[in-house]
Amino acid sequence: EVQLVESGGGLVQPGGSLRLSCAASGFTFSDHYMDWVRQAPGKGLEWVGRTRNQAFSYTTEYAASVKGRFTISRDDSRNSLYLQMNSLKTEDTAVYYCVRIGTGNIDYWGQGTLVTVSS
Amino acid sequence: DIQMTQSPSSLSASVGDRVTITCRASQGISNYLAWFQQKPGKAPKSLIYAASSLQSGVPSKFSGSGSGTDFTLTISSLQPEDFATYYCQQYNSYPHTFGQGTKLEIK
Numbered sequence: 771e772v773q774l775v776e777s778g779g780g781l782v783q784p785g786g787s788l789r790l791s792c793a794a795s796g797f798t799f800s801d802h803y804m805d806w807v808r809q810a811p812g813k814g815l816e817w818v819g820r821t822r823n824q825a826f827s828y829t830t831e832y833a834a835s836v837k838g839r840f841t842i843s844r845d846d847s848r849n850s851l852y853l854q855m856n857s858l859k860t861e862d863t864a865v866y867y868c869v870r871i872g873t874g875n876i877d878y879w880g881q882g883t884l885v886t887v888s889s
Numbered sequence: 890d891i892q893m894t895q896s897p898s899s900l901s902a903s904v905g906d907r908v909t910i911t912c913r914a915s916q917g918i919s920n921y922l923a924w925f926q927q928k929p930g931k932a933p934k935s936l937i938y939a940a941s942s943l944q945s946g947v948p949s950k951f952s953g954s955g956s957g958t959d960f961t962l963t964i965s966s967l968q969p970e971d972f973a974t975y976y977c978q979q980y981n982s983y984p985h986t987f988g989q990g991t992k993l994e995i996k
Binding site (some may be wrong): 816 | 890921923925927932933934935938939942944945976978980983984985986987988989990
């Protein structure tokens, strides 16, 4: 069974940093691209970014709203995905979802972790 | 960026009804279109990819169609568990933008 479990969310002040983790199990993590998607309270879904797999040199893509502040990385030996978030703004407050890219596009979602940016 | 516009934003329907939700892209995206279902307080669930292909385990009451700029999600014989918010997403080009969502409510 595919499982994606996010952790690391919490309350952080504006300008601060936070690192989210996603533990993957039930599939060959190293084969898959992985994305982060977020959802502000009461709002819709927003794509944050992607990491490709080793075959594509772990290259990344980012939404303009986070580019230069957020970094996506992965550790295939630990079956883990990460989101390093720096220079956080109040508008980054959201539930952050780790998602797997299967045939075509997103097939599995984690349960999400809440990040609150507030003073 | 490609803008994705869903219509309607909300929809009331009865158990047993058949409903259609539309998603329009601001430029052509071939068939690189996915649909998701989200219930309150829960993570989204993947329903359809490549405009019309069902994800594993998704019942055939859900169907998708379209290509280019105009796409539809049809849900037949609505059941209480189908009342949720539905999102489309294009993955033709980065950033992979979502529609604003369509809330399907019980009449």
